[in-house]
Amino acid sequence: MFERVPSAPPDPILGLSAAFAADDRSHKISLGVGEYRDASGKTPVLDVVRAAEARLLAAGSSKTYLPIDGTPAYGRLVRELVFGQDRADSADTVTVQTPGGTGALRVAADFIANHFPDARIWLPDPTWANHPKIFEAARVPCLSYRYYNSEAKGLDAPGMLEALQQTEKGDVVLLHACCHNPSGVDLDADTWQAAGKLLADRGALALVDFAYQGFGDGLEQDAAGLRLFCEQVPEMFVATSYSKNFGLYQDRVGALTVVTGSADRAETVLSQLKICVRTSFSNPPAHGSALVTCILSDEGLRADWLAELTQMRERINGMRQTLVEGLQRHGASQDFSFITRQKGMFSFSGLDPKQVERLREEHAVYIVGSGRINVAGVTPDNVDALCRAVVSVL
Numbered sequence: 001m002f003e004r005v006p007s008a009p010p011d012p013i014l015g016l017s018a019a020f021a022a023d024d025r026s027h028k029i030s031l032g033v034g035e036y037r038d039a040s041g042k043t044p045v046l047d048v049v050r051a052a053e054a055r056l057l058a059a060g061s062s063k064t065y066l067p068i069d070g071t072p073a074y075g076r077l078v079r080e081l082v083f084g085q086d087r088a089d090s091a092d093t094v095t096v097q098t099p100g101g102t103g104a105l106r107v108a109a110d111f112i113a114n115h116f117p118d119a120r121i122w123l124p125d126p127t128w129a130n131h132p133k134i135f136e137a138a139r140v141p142c143l144s145y146r147y148y149n150s151e152a153k154g155l156d157a158p159g160m161l162e163a164l165q166q167t168e169k170g171d172v173v174l175l176h177a178c179c180h181n182p183s184g185v186d187l188d189a190d191t192w193q194a195a196g197k198l199l200a201d202r203g204a205l206a207l208v209d210f211a212y213q214g215f216g217d218g219l220e221q222d223a224a225g226l227r228l229f230c231e232q233v234p235e236m237f238v239a240t241s242y243s244k245n246f247g248l249y250q251d252r253v254g255a256l257t258v259v260t261g262s263a264d265r266a267e268t269v270l271s272q273l274k275i276c277v278r279t280s281f282s283n284p285p286a287h288g289s290a291l292v293t294c295i296l297s298d299e300g301l302r303a304d305w306l307a308e309l310t311q312m313r314e315r316i317n318g319m320r321q322t323l324v325e326g327l328q329r330h331g332a333s334q335d336f337s338f339i340t341r342q343k344g345m346f347s348f349s350g351l352d353p354k355q356v357e358r359l360r361e362e363h364a365v366y367i368v369g370s371g372r373i374n375v376a377g378v379t380p381d382n383v384d385a386l387c388r389a390v391v392s393v394l
């Protein structure tokens with residue numbers, strides 16, 4: 001049987017990590033996969049995570065299965081971070097704990113395929129490379145809507161709103177809550193509001209992907225657009241990931257939250273979400289969610305986490321500035337100041353696939369084929385070599 005199976009291409013992002021690991025040039029620079037790096041180029045375990053791990057170890061908890069939808073305490077904390085204290089206990093909203101944000105998106109995709117078989121999902125152009133694959137895997141047809149204005153290196157709000165006029169009743173529209181991957185270009189408050197009104201008018205359902213809360217302008221600030229939007233629409237999905245903001249990449253911590261519009265519907269929707277979970281991963285992994293619950297439920301640990309999150313955000317923003325200055329100093333004739341206006345980990349550099357290939361072949365600089373740079377991989381030690389390499393391929 002296996003003889004007939006064709007081989008698949010490597011993943012465009014995680015495949016880069018394998019190529020980087022196999023490169024024996026000592027000056028190599030990895031700006032591919034979306035992991036935070038500190039000034040020494042390491043992806044640290046946050047101090048607050050170590051402290052929470054020590055507490056969990058001392059408490060000596062058991063390794064029994066979690067409930068299918070995860071623990072109620074974790075679900076409530078997820079809703080509190082997304083919607084704020086006031087809406088954390090809304091009876092019309094339910095949360096299931098998932099393995100990372102990817103798990104949340106896949107549960108949403110399975111739910112859509114099971115219950116809205118005619119729905120299509122609209123993805124921004126560009127979007128995270130895994131988005132279309134997740135929905136295609138669940139047999140949900142994908143369409144794209146205009147999002148990024150490559151001339152202005154900013155949001156194409158009129159183009160986006162015009163494209164979303166093409167949505168049909170029952171379609172689903174994916175929006176990035178903040179720190180858009182790969183462009184770093186976010187919706188402004190007016191566009192959030194206009195998009196909410198438009199989707200409500202057309203009877204389309206939003207799925208907001210929230211993978212970088214706290215990496216843009218701050219924990220609350222990054223949720224502001226989504227909260228405005230939420231006032232316009234009666235129902236929505238929110239996919240949460242704590243991979244980046246807690247640095248828990250390998251612990252697979254995430255959640256899918258559904259605003260259903262009524263307490264009765266919430267119960268029914270939850271019963272169906274549990275079927276999706278039970279038939280794909282049965283019940284969620286416990287360690288990462290126990291850490292998040294421990295940190296967010298303790299005033300001191302929560303304050304420590306916020307301080308570390310702020311540190312990560314400020315380091316990235318500092319590197320954006322250093323990168324722009326470095327490119328200028330090394331003789332770039334283009335204006336790269338747009339890099340400082342982009343939010344989160346990524347920058348859409350504008351480099352084309354040929355230039356990306358030359359960076360890799362000639363300079364051992366690894367970035368994603370779309371020209372996406374993980375700014376969190378830029379450090380005071382590699383920024384000069386990086387700027388020299390980029391300017392040489394421009």
Ligand SMILES: Cc1ncc(COP(=O)(O)O)c(C=O)c1O
Nearest residue numbers: 034100101102128181211241243
């Ligand atoms: C936009 C976006 N959504 C979701 C995810 C998934 O994150 P996780 O690793 O928690 O599955 C990522 C990760 O890179 C992402 O960039």
